[in-house]
Amino acid sequence: MGSRRCRGATQAGVAVVLAMVVALMAPVPAVAAEDLASAQQRANRAAGELAKAVEQRARADDAVASLEIRVARVDARVAAVRDQVRQLAIRQYVQSTSHITRLLRMADANEVIRAQQFASVIAVTSTEALEQYRADKQDLRVELAALEREQKSRAESIEDLRRRQADAMKELDRLARLEEEARALREEQQRKAAAAAATAAARESAMATVPAPTPAGGADTAPAPTVRPAAPPTTPITRAPAPSVAAGDWICPVQGAHAFSNDYGAPRGGGSSHQGNDILAKRGTPVVANVGGVVTQRNGAISGLAYFLAGDDGNRYFGAHLDTLGASGRVAAGAVIGTVGDTGDASGGPTHLHFEMHPGGSGYTNPYSTLTKYC
Numbered sequence: 001m002g003s004r005r006c007r008g009a010t011q012a013g014v015a016v017v018l019a020m021v022v023a024l025m026a027p028v029p030a031v032a033a034e035d036l037a038s039a040q041q042r043a044n045r046a047a048g049e050l051a052k053a054v055e056q057r058a059r060a061d062d063a064v065a066s067l068e069i070r071v072a073r074v075d076a077r078v079a080a081v082r083d084q085v086r087q088l089a090i091r092q093y094v095q096s097t098s099h100i101t102r103l104l105r106m107a108d109a110n111e112v113i114r115a116q117q118f119a120s121v122i123a124v125t126s127t128e129a130l131e132q133y134r135a136d137k138q139d140l141r142v143e144l145a146a147l148e149r150e151q152k153s154r155a156e157s158i159e160d161l162r163r164r165q166a167d168a169m170k171e172l173d174r175l176a177r178l179e180e181e182a183r184a185l186r187e188e189q190q191r192k193a194a195a196a197a198a199t200a201a202a203r204e205s206a207m208a209t210v211p212a213p214t215p216a217g218g219a220d221t222a223p224a225p226t227v228r229p230a231a232p233p234t235t236p237i238t239r240a241p242a243p244s245v246a247a248g249d250w251i252c253p254v255q256g257a258h259a260f261s262n263d264y265g266a267p268r269g270g271g272s273s274h275q276g277n278d279i280l281a282k283r284g285t286p287v288v289a290n291v292g293g294v295v296t297q298r299n300g301a302i303s304g305l306a307y308f309l310a311g312d313d314g315n316r317y318f319g320a321h322l323d324t325l326g327a328s329g330r331v332a333a334g335a336v337i338g339t340v341g342d343t344g345d346a347s348g349g350p351t352h353l354h355f356e357m358h359p360g361g362s363g364y365t366n367p368y369s370t371l372t373k374y375c
Contacts, residue, residue, distance in 0.1 A: 036182055039175040043259035046168040047280050050350065051263035053157065053164040058269045060154035067147040074143050078136040165350045168259065168280055176257035176282065249291070251334050252375035253319060254353055256285035260375070264366040275364050276318070276356035277371055279340075283323055283351045287338040290317060290374075295328045295337050303354075304343025316358040321346040 252258075258281040266274040289295060293311040300306060303320035307328070310316055323341025331337060342351045357367040 036178045039178045043171040043175045046171040047259040048261035050164040050168045051261045053161040055266045057157045060157045061269050063150045071143045074140045253290045254279045254281050262368040278352045280352045281340040285340040286336045289331045289335045292333045302345045316361045318356040320354040
């Protein structure tokens with residue numbers, strides 16, 4: 001009978017352990033997981049639309065700048081011809097008022113012919129300058145009209161950029177809310193699992209303290225030893241803290257709700273191109289070392305608060321527009337090295353991490369496929 005009781009207790013203990021494992025590893029409910037995946041897709045699409053709006057704004061800025069240069073050149077040409085026409089007009093007026101007087105004073109017929117030819121040249125030159133002036137004025141009107149159209153297009157692109165930015169941040173807020181709900185569900189599952197484990201352990205302990213019945217024949221059989229009940233667990237059940245970083249050989253550099261698109265190579269103002277990916281996230285979201293290595297901090301007019309990470313994997317990484325700086329020097333993968341912001345030339349725009357990858361420590365490569373895999 002004692003062996004049966006032991007076997008029963010052992011089976012109960014195995015059942016408790018299995019129940020704990022199943023409960024702790026239970027996935028987030030399918031509805032929540034689907035909502036989270038859908039929210040991430042929506043956020044990434046919004047990030048893509050925002051990247052296109054940024055690109056269009058850059059094109060509009062370049063077009064306006066180019067037309068402003070052309071207008072300035074034509075305007076300078078018009079001003080120069082205007083002065084030439086003015087001088088020729090004055091000269092022609094002076095020549096015409098004194099023409100008869102000069103002719104009457106000339107005794108030589110050849111001198112008279114030369115004077116008439118000179119007056120004719122002045123008149124032709126004045127006419128040509130006037131025609132050039134009229135042509136340049138027309139060019140100026142054309143260029144100014146083109147500039148006005150481009151300025152209107154740029155204003156529309158700025159307004160579209162504002163809308164896209166608002167949409168992207170709204171989707172990020174929704175994603176962050178769903179991620180928080182999913183985290184709360186996981187913690188609730190863990191809490192229930194811990195409570196179930198404690199209840200099962202107490203039940204198993206109670207079963208182990210039940211005395212075995214006295215067998216027939218009575219006095220010759222020794223009573224079963226009394227087993228003291230196991231002390232109940234004394235560790236209080238607390239809410240598990242959210243992990244600050246992910247684990248792995250390569251970690252997503254932004255730890256929190258985020259979104260990004262393949263905006264590598266997109267045009268930027270002044271004829272430059274985008275040499276990384278922008279990872280949108282709310283201000284203050286932790287930025288971590290994606291690999292172990294050595295972090296060097298910087299503060300530039302364009303990059304704002306930024307860092308270089310000489311990775312132990314032989315690659316070099318760059319992150320810009322941070323709100324605050326974190327750890328520097330030798331860091332482990334996952335160490336917090338800053339927070340997401342909009343410093344540098346990103347001021348006033350959507351908060352994000354500009355992230356670059358330099359394979360082997362030099363050159364550029366598109367980080368999108370790597371970010372897609374780990375983020």
